Amino acid sequence: MPESTDTALTQIASRTEGARIVLDRVSKVYPGQDAPAVDAFSMVAEPGELIMFVGPSGCGKTTTMKMINRIIEPTSGSITIDGRDILSLDPNELRRHIGYVIQQIGLFPHMTIAENIAVVPKLLGWSKQRTSERIDELLRTVQLDPGVFAERYPRQLSGGQQQRVGVARALAADPPVMLMDEPFGATDPITREKLQAEFLRLQESISKTIIFVTHDFDEAIRLGDRIAVLSERSQIEQFDTPAAILAQPANDYVRSFIGQGAALKRLALIPIESAALGPMAAAAAGHRIGADESLRDALDLLIVTGVPAVGVVDSTGSIIGSLTVDRISTALGADASALAATRADEGRSV
Numbered sequence: 001m002p003e004s005t006d007t008a009l010t011q012i013a014s015r016t017e018g019a020r021i022v023l024d025r026v027s028k029v030y031p032g033q034d035a036p037a038v039d040a041f042s043m044v045a046e047p048g049e050l051i052m053f054v055g056p057s058g059c060g061k062t063t064t065m066k067m068i069n070r071i072i073e074p075t076s077g078s079i080t081i082d083g084r085d086i087l088s089l090d091p092n093e094l095r096r097h098i099g100y101v102i103q104q105i106g107l108f109p110h111m112t113i114a115e116n117i118a119v120v121p122k123l124l125g126w127s128k129q130r131t132s133e134r135i136d137e138l139l140r141t142v143q144l145d146p147g148v149f150a151e152r153y154p155r156q157l158s159g160g161q162q163q164r165v166g167v168a169r170a171l172a173a174d175p176p177v178m179l180m181d182e183p184f185g186a187t188d189p190i191t192r193e194k195l196q197a198e199f200l201r202l203q204e205s206i207s208k209t210i211i212f213v214t215h216d217f218d219e220a221i222r223l224g225d226r227i228a229v230l231s232e233r234s235q236i237e238q239f240d241t242p243a244a245i246l247a248q249p250a251n252d253y254v255r256s257f258i259g260q261g262a263a264l265k266r267l268a269l270i271p272i273e274s275a276a277l278g279p280m281a282a283a284a285a286g287h288r289i290g291a292d293e294s295l296r297d298a299l300d301l302l303i304v305t306g307v308p309a310v311g312v313v314d315s316t317g318s319i320i321g322s323l324t325v326d327r328i329s330t331a332l333g334a335d336a337s338a339l340a341a342t343r344a345d346e347g348r349s350v
């Protein structure tokens with residue numbers, strides 16, 4: 001028996017930590033087109049996962065993502081969020097429970113920042129006090145001082161600040177699912193890195209299920225729990241963790257996406273503390289790096305300083321060992337073997 005929109009939405013909305021999204025053979029044929037833009041796309045996103053869709057322009061990333069909040073209606077297939085069939089719900093209502101961040105930001109120019117963030121809470125009938133407390137909390141979460149920014153208009157903010165407001169607005173009603181369409185694409189490289197780092201920290205505390213579209217593979221590696229590498233008509237060429245894709249690309253298509261420097265990219269994903277450190281005495285005086293930084297950072301430091309070994313320090317600043325290029329190389333090899341062993345185990349258990 002079909003469930004009422006209200007009941008299903010209440011259940012989806014009551015779960016503010018990530019929900020499970022299942023797409024099953026979802027296709028989209030645009031009117032007047034013979035070939036589908038998305039052809040039988042199937043995927044499961046687990047609660048709290050940050051999934052990156054990466055692929056070339058026109059491969060269908062955005063179409064696939066927009067079918068989840070029904071900005072685009074699927075031609076066939078099924079989509080569920082925590083088991084609820086979203087295609088049977090009222091699309092406008094559904095969208096209020098799914099955060100959405102786009103590259104063009106889409107802030108309303110004649111509304112203040114506070115009013116922009118309040119759009120969905122207002123539609124949901126929140127009280128003035130609850131809404132205003134939420135605005136303050138969210139602005140602080142995205143590192144904007146409410147006293148300074150709440151009453152400003154979008155044009156009085158930099159691009160990076162506007163993008164932060166875009167994220168705050170999408171989080172306003174604490175939705176379990178967020179869709180992000182190249183959200184940092186229009187910002188300069190330095191602002192972009194900063195926004196990515198902030199966003200990762202934020203996701204650690206909010207644990208939403210996020211579908212994030214990008215054509216930047218490095219962004220996918222940096223942010224994603226898992227990456228779906230897509231080709232024409234949203235065909236999945238590989239769907240796996242960044243480390244697994246870098247270590248074992250499924251085919252030449254995926255390899256071409258990774259581009260040059262797969263080993264360097266992998267180093268950026270491995271924390272120094274997972275390497276076997278050398279003796280403390282070997283560390284050159286004055287050259288120190290934190291154990292929670294990546295092997296890539298350690299390699300950079302070795303190359304820039306030209307010293308044979310850098311000292312590794314713990315969170316209290318005490319030296320706990322040293323790191324050389326050889327040790328970094330060994331750690332990279334060990335990481336690949338561990339990954340291969342895990343995959344073999346998974347293969348056996350399937």
Ligand SMILES: Nc1ncnc2c1ncn2[C@@H]1O[C@H](COP(=O)(O)OP(=O)(O)OP(=O)(O)O)[C@@H](O)[C@H]1O
Pocket residue numbers: 030031033037055056057058059060061062063064215
């Ligand atoms: N409204 C539409 N009508 C007809 N065809 C469309 C429409 N929107 C998109 N398409 C086509 O569907 C295909 C997939 O488009 P989509 O925007 O999903 O790709 P994308 O991977 O997100 O690309 P980009 O990275 O350039 O945004 C493209 O070939 C595009 O031309």
